[in-house]
Amino acid sequence: MLGLGVAGVAVGASLQDKVSRALAPAGSIGDVLPAAGGFRYYSVTGSVKRHSVATHRVTVSGLVDKPRSFGMADLAGFPQTVLDKDFQCVTGWRVPDVRWVGVALPDLLDAVGVSPQAQAVRFTSFDGVYTESLTLSQARRRDVLVATQMDGKPVTHDHGGPTRLYVAPMYGYKSLKWLGGIELTDRVKPGYWENLGYDVDAWVGRSNGRDDAPT
Ligand SMILES: Nc1nc2c(c(=O)[nH]1)N[C@H]1C(S)=C(S)[C@@H](COP(=O)(O)O)O[C@H]1N2
Ligand SMILES: [Mo]
Secondary structure, three states: OOOOOHHHHHHOOOHHHHEEOOOOOOOOHHHHOOOOOOEEOOOOOOOOOOOOOOOOEEEEEEOEOOOEEEEHHHHHOOOOEEEEEEEEOOOOOEEEEEEEEEEEHHHHHHHHOEOOOOOEEEEEEOOOOOEEEEEHHHHOOOOEEEEEEEOOEEOOOOOOOOOEEEEOOEOHHHOOOOEEEEEEEOOOOOOOOHHHOOOOOOEOOOOOOOOOOOO
């Protein structure tokens, strides 16, 4: 826990302490339950099969020079990016000063070589349902991570481990959990919530978020 911010210490020694459980999508009735300043666990599917760190892989494919899949050891071999940043759901709850560790997405993209025709990135979850997207320029930001740790521990299954996306400047729905696939595409393919009306460009404070009153 060394290096964890004051906020992290104040809410408890373990991530579990600052978690209130909920199984509800953004915009559903679950969002009006008190969050007690912590994460809620969201999944649009009822249960998700666990992936072990020994066999889990993230596949990078599509419009790339060398399609590749990366195991956890491969990811650990990249330079690790550490970000102390908030996590904010579009429905109004926010967790301040979470320590995120992982591989900056541009480093992963450089490792496979992005084709000139690629304009966007599509992310798929091994929950089999959830998807997300970024434009290529958004995906090249260094505050977009394939995250392997949250608050000093491996990303738990409930938080989308072994690997989840963390898109620091955008609302939580962009931070796809149970990340299994990264595909370079010729255009943005709107993700799960975006097909249901949420903004594709989900900049915190500038998109369709409701920072105060969850509805
Ligand atoms: N696969 C998947 N990823 C997901 C979601 C989901 O339902 N399924 N919910 C999104 C939303 S709306 C939020 S706010 C965050 C919640 O992350 P947490 O469950 O770790 O708190 O995950 C995002 N990523
Ligand atoms: Mo969310």
